[in-house]
Amino acid sequence: MSAAAMERMLVTPEGVPLRLGVGTVGARFGALLIDLAIIVGAMIVLTIAALSTFFAIGQSSGELVLVIWTLGMFLFRNAYFLLFEMSPRAATPGKRIVGLRVASRDGGRLRPEAVFTRNALRELELFLPITVMIGAGARGVDGWIHLAAVMWCLVFVLLPVFNRDKLRAGDIVAGTWVLTAPKPRLARDLAEEAAPAAPGGFTEAQLDAYGVHELHVLEQALRTADRATLRAIAQRIAAKIDHERGFESDREFLAAYYQAMRGRLESGLLMGRRRRDKHDR
Secondary structure, three states: OOOHHHEEEEEOOOOOEEEEEEOOHHHHHHHHHHHHHHHHHHHHHHHHHHHHHHHHHOHHHHHHHHHHHHHHHHHHHHHHHHHHHOOOOOOOHHHHHHOEEEEEOOOOOOOHHHHHHHHHHHHHHHHHHHHHHHHHHHHOOOHHHHHHHHHHHHHHHOHHHHOOOOOOHHHHHHOEEEEEOOOOOOHHHHHHHOOOOOOOOOOHHHHOOOOHHHHHHHHHHHHHOOHHHHHHHHHHHHHHHOOOOOOOOHHHHHHHHHHHHHHHHHHHHHOOOOOOOOOOO
């Protein structure tokens, strides 16, 4: 599928239009394989530790060790996806390697409850039927159980193939999607390349008009947006902060404002103040 077919226009709550790329099924599958390899590696270590404990304390406590091992497997598997996707990068190691990240489909912040929902659904989509298949094989259960579990897996695994935005069931319920996150220059480069401020610079009130979320949106726009989009963003910001733009281009104005706002927010962090977005007073 062409890159243009995977491109979407998203308007953020701030009214900023952004062109985004939806992650392909192949990239998502590759990321999942990497994550599963990491999880399996960790589970092998946990299994070795459980066996060592089993032999150390004797067979009388074998059932307790098995319960702890099973619980540890479940908690680690879920904590892995939850913690990484709730981080600022919103991506597991597998997603970061292939260049993907999770985002909210409404353009707002990715909320913890959305991350929890999309990952809770993964248990029903993938891990539960796999567990049923393994358990059925170990106990000699009828082959129809295997077939039902396989069909269950296929329905959910193939769902992203048959919808335009490559959404799995967890994404549909949680209101998320997986987008491409190309590896651009370091974020610091944007601050370093910013043009000098216009005479008078920006006042503290002007820099306090937005928070960390809007800073990230502006950064993404500076990296990916076209000239027309940058012009619309510059006009919106200039009107909101009541600033007379004295720059040669819209991008220079936005880069200078990005640099100044970033410095303002970072200095606030040193004082223990973190402003999440423009509504956080």
